[in-house]
Amino acid sequence: MNNRIRELRLRLDITQDELAGRVGVRRETIVFLEKNKYNPSLRLAYDISRVFDLAIEEVFIFEEPETP
Amino acid sequence: MKRYIILPWLSLFVLADGLYMLLSPMVKNTWIDLVQCILMIIIGLFGLYQGVSAAWSAWRGDPLKDELTRKIRIKASSISFYISIWCWIGLMFAENNHVRFHSGILGTGVLIMVSVYIISSVVIRIRGLGDE
Numbered sequence: 001m002n003n004r005i006r007e008l009r010l011r012l013d014i015t016q017d018e019l020a021g022r023v024g025v026r027r028e029t030i031v032f033l034e035k036n037k038y039n040p041s042l043r044l045a046y047d048i049s050r051v052f053d054l055a056i057e058e059v060f061i062f063e064e065p066e067t068p
Numbered sequence: 069m070k071r072y073i074i075l076p077w078l079s080l081f082v083l084a085d086g087l088y089m090l091l092s093p094m095v096k097n098t099w100i101d102l103v104q105c106i107l108m109i110i111i112g113l114f115g116l117y118q119g120v121s122a123a124w125s126a127w128r129g130d131p132l133k134d135e136l137t138r139k140i141r142i143k144a145s146s147i148s149f150y151i152s153i154w155c156w157i158g159l160m161f162a163e164n165n166h167v168r169f170h171s172g173i174l175g176t177g178v179l180i181m182v183s184v185y186i187i188s189s190v191v192i193r194i195r196g197l198g199d200e
Binding site for chain 1: 130
């Protein structure tokens with residue numbers, strides 16, 4: 001799963017610290033999310049999407065796994 | 069006392085004990101003793117780092133735990149538990165072959181468990197949990 005958190009955060013001109021504070025997580029979690037090293041829970045994905053005032057699927061891009 | 073104060077204190081005790089063991093003439097200078105002392109020092113330093121960073125987070129008003137830290141802890145714990153069980157079997161086998169451990173088989177097993185926990189949490193932090 002990819003996401004547009006970094007792009008949207010920069011567009012909103014907020015720091016990782018500020019975003020972390022708004023969704024109630026540590027800054028490390030935002031760093032992990034931006035590097036695509038972590039798939040968030042539905043609750044966190046929802047909270048992040050609300051900060052950007054977008055739907056979840058506009059922030060998080062789901063990719064279907066390739067079937068053999 | 070706040071929870072995040074306890075960890076640095078405990079870590080300091082472990083660190084001091086490791087250094088004392090390393091410098092004490094009572095400890096026989098076998099490679100097993102040396103490895104155990106070094107592991108204790110590494111564990112003490114890791115605990116100190118964790119404790120200080122938790123205290124720093126609390127001072128900044130950050131949450132001490134969130135879903136990522138919880139998941140990393142759960143995964144590192146399960147990996148260390150699984151691997152240390154096999155290490156314990158290996159230790160029992162080694163003891164049957166007259167290899168003597170300074171802190172006993174239980175202490176050595178705990179040292180291995182904590183060491184694997186530290187290694188796995190570092191590896192998880194480097195690799196991430198993207199495929200979970």
